[in-house]
Amino acid sequence: MASVAYSIFILSLFVFTIVNLHPVSSEFDEYFFIFGDGLYDSGNTEYIIPDEYLPVYHSPYGNTYFKHGTGRYSDGRLIPDFIAHKVGFPDFIPPALNTSANFTYGANFASEGASVFDIQQNNSLNFRNQVRHFIELIKEWRADLQNITEVNRRLKKAVLLINIGTPDILNANITSNTTDAQLETITTEVIGNISDKIKVLYDLGARKFVFQTPPPLGFLPYVKQTRNDSIISVKLNIVALLVVDELYAALMEIKQLNPAFNFTIFGDFFPIFWRVLLPPLFGFNESRVACCGNGTVRGQGCGVLGYEYCVCGNKTEYLFFDGTHYSEAANKQLVELMWDKKSGYIVPYDLKDFFEISNSTSLKSAT
Numbered sequence: 001m002a003s004v005a006y007s008i009f010i011l012s013l014f015v016f017t018i019v020n021l022h023p024v025s026s027e028f029d030e031y032f033f034i035f036g037d038g039l040y041d042s043g044n045t046e047y048i049i050p051d052e053y054l055p056v057y058h059s060p061y062g063n064t065y066f067k068h069g070t071g072r073y074s075d076g077r078l079i080p081d082f083i084a085h086k087v088g089f090p091d092f093i094p095p096a097l098n099t100s101a102n103f104t105y106g107a108n109f110a111s112e113g114a115s116v117f118d119i120q121q122n123n124s125l126n127f128r129n130q131v132r133h134f135i136e137l138i139k140e141w142r143a144d145l146q147n148i149t150e151v152n153r154r155l156k157k158a159v160l161l162i163n164i165g166t167p168d169i170l171n172a173n174i175t176s177n178t179t180d181a182q183l184e185t186i187t188t189e190v191i192g193n194i195s196d197k198i199k200v201l202y203d204l205g206a207r208k209f210v211f212q213t214p215p216p217l218g219f220l221p222y223v224k225q226t227r228n229d230s231i232i233s234v235k236l237n238i239v240a241l242l243v244v245d246e247l248y249a250a251l252m253e254i255k256q257l258n259p260a261f262n263f264t265i266f267g268d269f270f271p272i273f274w275r276v277l278l279p280p281l282f283g284f285n286e287s288r289v290a291c292c293g294n295g296t297v298r299g300q301g302c303g304v305l306g307y308e309y310c311v312c313g314n315k316t317e318y319l320f321f322d323g324t325h326y327s328e329a330a331n332k333q334l335v336e337l338m339w340d341k342k343s344g345y346i347v348p349y350d351l352k353d354f355f356e357i358s359n360s361t362s363l364k365s366a367t
Contacts, residue, residue: 031158038112043071047097055303076328116193155205163212176231215272222323225299291318299323
């Protein structure tokens with residue numbers, strides 16, 4: 001009998017040793033929130049205007065990866081989708097307006113056509129309303145967790161990805177007669193409104209912000225088709241460059257007043273600039289005409305009922321899927337540039353710093 005007890009004791013020690021040598025992995029502990037316009041919108045439009053026919057929920061949108069439309073303005077996955085996969089999230093980050101979704105690890109508030117200004121938008125969520133929905137989600141977290149300390153910890157750990165302002169620039173009525181001073185005023189107004197919302201997000205507890213700035217807007221198929229003016233295209237490109245400088249200055253002001261505020265900027269201008277000029281160098285065969293749409297460069301009308309539109313064969317060969325949004329192939333390339341700062345397009349941190357190396361010295365101040 002004693003030998004049996006001794007054997008059980010030895011077995012217990014053995015099991016204890018094995019368990020400690022191979023500990024059970026802890027629960028996934030990353031959080032991701034997305035704000036912006038159609039470049040990031042993963043399906044919020046359906047919940048804003050549920051009774052309308054929306055091309056983005058039908059073929060050819062979504063066909064490359066999902067095999068059907070999902071509300072994403074591309075033929076497949078978006079930038080936030082690729083990021084979520086690289087980080088290891090259990091699933092794509094769901095659209096915030098889908099009330100049946102699981103928001104344990106974050107939410108996507110981005111909305112096609114979203115404005116940085118506090119204006120009424122019946123078909124979109126402006127930046128202010130996106131922040132309001134973020135506040136509501138935090139309240140749900142607090143109610144579910146019953147632990148304010150844990151909610152605050154998650155917010156400090158969370159990465160906020162933001163791309164907004166392009167619709168406002170495109171709608172700013174920039175003409176060939178618009179002066180440089182007027183271009184600077186447009187930029188200042190856009191950045192001022194972005195800055196105001198960032199301060200609110202910081203006060204709510206967010207500490208890590210990733211910004212994607214506009215591409216060369218004059219190169220968009222939609223712009224080339226609807227404006228058809230090289231001077232306007234140049235002026236739009238100037239504003240896109242001005243945004244980078246003014247955004248950096250505005251974020252540095254916030255940083256100076258709030259040392260725990262951490263940000264990085266991905267400059268989308270030159271990655272798209274070079275892919276438009278030298279598409280074969282990056283694996284594309286077409287960079288000036290969209291894959292889907294009608295008109296000279298397929299700049300409009302993709303999937304719209306009552307329109308005759310063309311859809312390309314091999315979507316991976318196209319930089320733009322429709323007149324203003326990238327193909328899945330382009331989105332994937334851009335995420336690779338955002339992931340590693342060695343690309344030279346994201347400074348001062350890269351996505352790995354914010355997600356994988358969140359305990360680095362430079363980010364420990366995020367408290």
